[in-house]
Amino acid sequence: MQTKFKLPEFFQRQVSEPLLLECKADLDPEGCFGEQWIAVSEEKLVVWHRDEAPRLTLPLAEIKDARAVSAVGGGSLHIDTDFGPVVAVRYTAALIPMFDYAAKLIKAAAHSEELPVLSERDLPRSCPQCGNPLDEGMQVCAQCMNKGKLAIRMLRYAKPYKLQMVIAGVLLILTTLVELIPPYLTKIMIDDVLGAARQSTRLLAVIGGLGLTTLVMAAMQAVRGLIGIWVGSKLMGDFRKDIFSALMKLSLAFFDRRQTTQFIGRVNNDAEAMRQFLTDGVIYVIGQLLRFVAVLFILFSLDWKLTLFALIPVPFMVLLSMKIWPKIGRLAYQQWRSILRLNMLVGDSLQGIRVVKAFGRERTEMSRYEQTNTEVVHNNLRMEGMWQFIFPVFSLVTGAGTLLIWYHGGHKVLEGTLQLGTLMALLSYLGMLFGPLEWIQQMINWTSTAMAAAYRVFEVLDTVPEVMDVHEPVPIGTIKGDVAFTKVTYGYEKHNPVLKEIDLQVKSGEMIGLVGHSGAGKSTFINLLCRFYDTDEGSISIDGIPIRSISQTDLRKQIGVVLQETFLFEGSIAENIAYAKPEATPEEIMRAAKIANAHDFIVRMPDGYDTQVGERGHKLSGGEKQRVAIARAVIHDPRILILDEATASVDTETERQIQEAIARLVHGRTTFAIAHRLSTLRNADRLVVLDKGRINEVGTHEELVKIPGGIYRKLVEAQQELSKIKGVEV
DSSP states (O other), X not given: OOXXXXXXXXXXXXXXSXXXXXXXEEEOTTSSEEEEEEEEESSEEEEEOSSSSOSEEXXXXXXXXXXXEEXXXXXXXXXXXXXXXXXXXXXXXXXXXXXXXXHHHHHHHHTTOOOOOOOGXXXXXXXXXXXXXXXXXXXXXXTTSOHHHHHHHHHHTTGGGHHHHHHHHHHHHHHHHHHTHHHHHHHHIIIXXXXXXXXXXXXXXXXXXXXXXXXXXXXXXXXXXXHHHHHHHHHHHHHHHHHHHHHHHSOHHHHHTSOTHHHHHIIIIIHHHHHHIIIIIHHHHHHHHHHHHXXXXXXXXXXXXXXXXXXXXXXXXXXXXXXXXXXXXXXXXXXXXXXXXXXXHHHHHHHTHHHHHHTTOHHHHHHHHHHHHHHHHHHHHHXXXXXXXXXXXXXXXXXXXHHHHHHHHXXXXXXXXXXXXXHHHHHHHHHHHHHHHHTHHHHHHHHHHHXXXXXXXXHHHHOOOSSOOOSSOOOOOSOOOOEEEEEEEEOSBTTBOSEEEEEEEEOTTOEEEEEOSTTSSHHHHHHHHTTSSOOSEEEEEETTEEGGGSOHHHHHHSEEEEOSSOOOOSSBHHHHHTTTOTTOOHHHHHHHHHHTTOHHHHHTSTTGGXXXXXXXXXXXXXXXXXXXXXXXXXXXXXXXEEEESTTTTOOHHHHHHHHHHHHHHHTTSEEEEEOSSGGGGTTOSEEEEEETTEEEEEEOHHHHTTSTTOHHHHHHHHHHHHHHHHTOOO
16 A cells, blocks of 8 residues: 655665655655655564665564554654554654554555445645645645735735825825935035024024924824724724634634644634734835835936936845745744644653653653754854854845945045935935835745745635535424434544444334444544534434434533543633533533432532533543533433543442433433443433444343343443452442
C-alpha cells in the first residue's frame, strides 16, 4: 500500500520484500526541517535519514503497538516494542492524517490483522498550483490565493462604517499634506528671514505657521486615531461574531477531522489580522504612497538634478528588501515552530506532573526542556541578529543618498547656485521619501499575512455543513418516542462502513441496551440518532417521521444525552444544570438535582447551588459531575434518552446513587444505554449486541446468556472472570 511519496531507489534496494507502506516525514530526528523515509513490509519497519544506512530497523514481531501522537503544529509516530517505546519519526501538522493511517497499518501488520484501507483523506494535501503543503481545511495555499477578491470581501465588512472610514481617509490626506509644510517653512525661514535684516515680524509669522501645523497635525492624528479605535473595535466584533456563528453551524464531522485548537486562532488572531488590515493597514499604505508621490513631486520641483542623485540608492534598497524579507519569513517560522515545541513540552510536563514525580523523572523533563529552550534561544538569536543587520544596512544605503545630496548640494550652495534653505528642505523631504521605501517589502509581507488570515476565516464562513437542515421541516411537537432504523449503513469514510444494514424497531418507553466490543459501532449508532451525521444508506425515523425531515433544533430538544466524559461549563452548578433550559426557576433546578441524587452533595458545599465548578468542572469529583449531568438531562425533559457509559469510572456507592437517578430518569422515556458494566443493563427491555457493525444478537439479559457461544455470553463471562480476580461481584 503506497502513499503519494515513492521511496527513493537508493532505499528501495535495501528492502527486498514487498512493501505495505512507504512514506516521507518532513522533520529530521532532532525535530528540525528535514526528511526521513519510512517503509513497512510484512517483516519489518525501516526508517532512513539522508542517503545512508537505516537509522531504525524493527522486526514486526517485536512491535506491540503503534501510536500517532499529535501535538501543537505536528506530531510523532511512537512504536511500542518489547524493549520499550521508540519514536520512529516526527512530522508537521500537514502529515498528521497520513501518519494516523501509518500507525493503524503498522499495528495491524504487527498483529496479523486486516490492514486498513488508505483513503484520500489520509494523504497529505498540497496546493494544486504550486505544490506547497496545505494547512488543514485550506484548499489553496496563501501564495496562490486571489488576494484581490479577498481584499474586496474584507472591505465589505467596512461598509456599515463607510462614513467613519471616509472621514478617517480625508483626515489622513490632510495630515499628509500638512506634514509637507514644515520643511518648506524651514526653507523660507533660512533663505528669506534669517538671511535678511529686520525680519522679526516675518520670523514670528513663520514660527507661528510651524506651531499651527504641529497643532493641526496632532489634532487630526488624535481624531483619526479615535475613529480607528471605534471602527476597529466594531469590525473585530463583527469578525468574531461571524466566525463563531459559522463554527456553531458546522457539523460534528468538520471538527472530527481537525484540531479544534486551530479555531481559537481563527476567532481571535485571524480576526485581529483582518481588523488591522482594514483599520491600520489600508490607511497606512495609502498614506505612505500618498506621501511618497507628494514628496517626490516637491523634490523634483525644488531641484530635479539633486533629486536624481538622491534616488540612486533606491534600486539597491528594493533589491535588498526582496532578498532579505523572504529569509526573515523563514526565520520567523522556525522561531514560531521552536516556541510551539517549547510550549507543548511545558504543557505535557505540567499536565502530567503527577506521573513525572511518581517516577522521579524531574531531571529528564528538565533536560528535555533545556534542549528545546536552547533551540528557541538559537532561533531567537538568528532572528534578532537579522533584524539588527537589516536596519543598519538600510540606514547605510539611505545615508549614502543623504551624503550625495550634502556633497552636490553643498557645492551648489558654496557656488551660490542653490540657497541653503532649499538644501535643508531637500534633506528633510528626502527623509520622508526613504521612510516608506525601507518598509515597502515588509508591508507586502504583512499584507500577505492578512490575506492568509482572511482566507482561513472565509474558509470557515463558506464551509457548507455536511448535515444540512431541511428547508421546510415537519413540525413534531412533543413526540411519543417510537424509533426505527431501516437498513442503516454509515461510515466515517464511505469505503469503510462502521454500521452495516442496521434494522431495529424501538417502541415508545422501551429501554435498549447497546452492547459490543470496542469499535463495534455503539457510539456511531447514537451519533446517527442525534443526527450528528447523516446515514449513507437507509433511514432513521421517529414516530414514523424521517429525522432528515425534522429541524435539527426540534430533534435535539426531544433528545437528552448523558456521556461518560461529562463536560461542565465554567460557571455555577445551577447554571450547568439549567444549561438546556436557561429560564428554569430555582425550584425546577433543585427538583432536577434531587431526581439526579445531586441535591445532598450540592447543599453541603459552602456556596450550594452557586458553587463554581471551575474549568471543565475540575472542582467536582467524577461522580458529582455525572450527577450534575443527569440533572441537566432531567431539566431538559427529553422524550428520548441516551446514556453513554454513564456509570463508568466511579466507585460502587457513587454508581448506586447514579443508578438510582437513572432509574428515575428513564421512566416513561425511550432510552438507549451503552454501559461498560453489563450488570447495569439487566433492567433493559432488550439488549442489542453489535459486532463489526452489524446486529448480531437481540434479546433480554436472560435470553442472551443462554445462547451457547454467543457474543453477549462471552462478554458476561469475561467480566465475571475479571471481577473474580478483583474480588468484586458483577
